[in-house]
Amino acid sequence: MLFGSSLHAAQIWYILPLIVSVSLVYGATRHELPRPILYHAWHTAVWMTVFMGGIFLVLWGLSMWL
Amino acid sequence: MNVPASSTPEQTVEIDLRNPGFAALLAWLIPGAGHLYQRRTGKGLLFMVCILSTYLFGLGLGDGKVVYASWNHVDRRWQFPLQLGTGVPAFPAIAQSMLVRRGQEPMLNGVMAPPRSADELSYWHNTLNMRFELGTLYTMIAGLLNILAIWDAYGGPVVSEPGKQERGPPLDGPSKDKKAT
Numbered sequence: 001m002l003f004g005s006s007l008h009a010a011q012i013w014y015i016l017p018l019i020v021s022v023s024l025v026y027g028a029t030r031h032e033l034p035r036p037i038l039y040h041a042w043h044t045a046v047w048m049t050v051f052m053g054g055i056f057l058v059l060w061g062l063s064m065w066l
Numbered sequence: 067m068n069v070p071a072s073s074t075p076e077q078t079v080e081i082d083l084r085n086p087g088f089a090a091l092l093a094w095l096i097p098g099a100g101h102l103y104q105r106r107t108g109k110g111l112l113f114m115v116c117i118l119s120t121y122l123f124g125l126g127l128g129d130g131k132v133v134y135a136s137w138n139h140v141d142r143r144w145q146f147p148l149q150l151g152t153g154v155p156a157f158p159a160i161a162q163s164m165l166v167r168r169g170q171e172p173m174l175n176g177v178m179a180p181p182r183s184a185d186e187l188s189y190w191h192n193t194l195n196m197r198f199e200l201g202t203l204y205t206m207i208a209g210l211l212n213i214l215a216i217w218d219a220y221g222g223p224v225v226s227e228p229g230k231q232e233r234g235p236p237l238d239g240p241s242k243d244k245k246a247t
Contacts, residue, residue, distance in 0.1 A: 014200055017123060018207060021116045025211045028109050029218045030225075032079050032246040037112075 015052070019045050081106065081246060086220045093219035095153040097121075097212045100219030113215040121152050121208035128201025130177035131190050135163040140184050145202055151209025151216075222246060 027041035083089060084104050093100025098114030101107070125133055133156055136143040150156045162172045162179040172179035181187035191198055218224075223246040 011196065017120065018204065021120045022207065022211065024112060025116050025214055028112050028223075029214045030223055032081060032106070032109070032223050034108060036247045037109075 019048055081222050083222060090216050090220040093216040097215055117208050117212050121155055121205050124201045124204025127197045129194055132198060132201035133159050133178050133205050134180040135159045136180035140181055141187055145206050148206040148209045151212045
């Protein structure tokens with residue numbers, strides 16, 4: 001329970017600007033035109049969200065179990 | 067908006083990187099400036115807005131205290147070289163560090179000045195709490211993102227899907243030209 005109780009819901013929103021910024025910059029280093037950049041950025045954002053969400057769930061599950 | 071790659075017509079554009087070394091230097095000094103020099107205005111503005119807003123947001127979160135240069139018994143601030151990736155916006159930290167080392171008062175109300183004692187650093191951590199770590203993280207990531215932008219200014223975009231893009235030499239012009247989507 002330690003992990004879940006120490007993390008306030010509002011803190012999660014701090015990740016949003018980072019995901020947007022990192023995705024756009026990363027996409028822009030792979031393409032030159034706006035459409036491919038946005039497409040790549042969207043995929044990167046989804047990938048990061050799923051990856052970090054997965055880690056969050058594992059840690060949350062461990063904190064419940066331990 | 068999610069646009070499938072298959073429905074997006076593959077367009078190739080030729081990029082004139084002009085003087086890549088100078089563009090990279092500009093890109094380091096001011097995020098996005100290297101691309102503006104190369105007349106890649108859209109990308110330049112995108113890098114500028116994304117990187118500077120990330121940096122300034124982090125700096126604001128940390129009350130101006132999360133970017134400082136210090137390498138002594140009080141604090142070995144290994145994060146600063148990464149924050150320095152944003153270029154000029156991190157330079158005041160160097161000036162503040164020099165002033166403090168000479169025993170003078172820092173400028174700008176102590177923004178970006180290093181802590182003068184372990185107690186002061188503890189006080190910052192105590193008062194800012196999570197915001198100190200978040201601000202440090204944001205400013206570090208801004209610096210790292212600008213390294214990607216510097217590389218893009220120097221060498222053009224990385225071709226990630228070689229099967230879908232032409233990788234041959236440019237149709238005309240010198241070797242500094244590059245084709246990308």
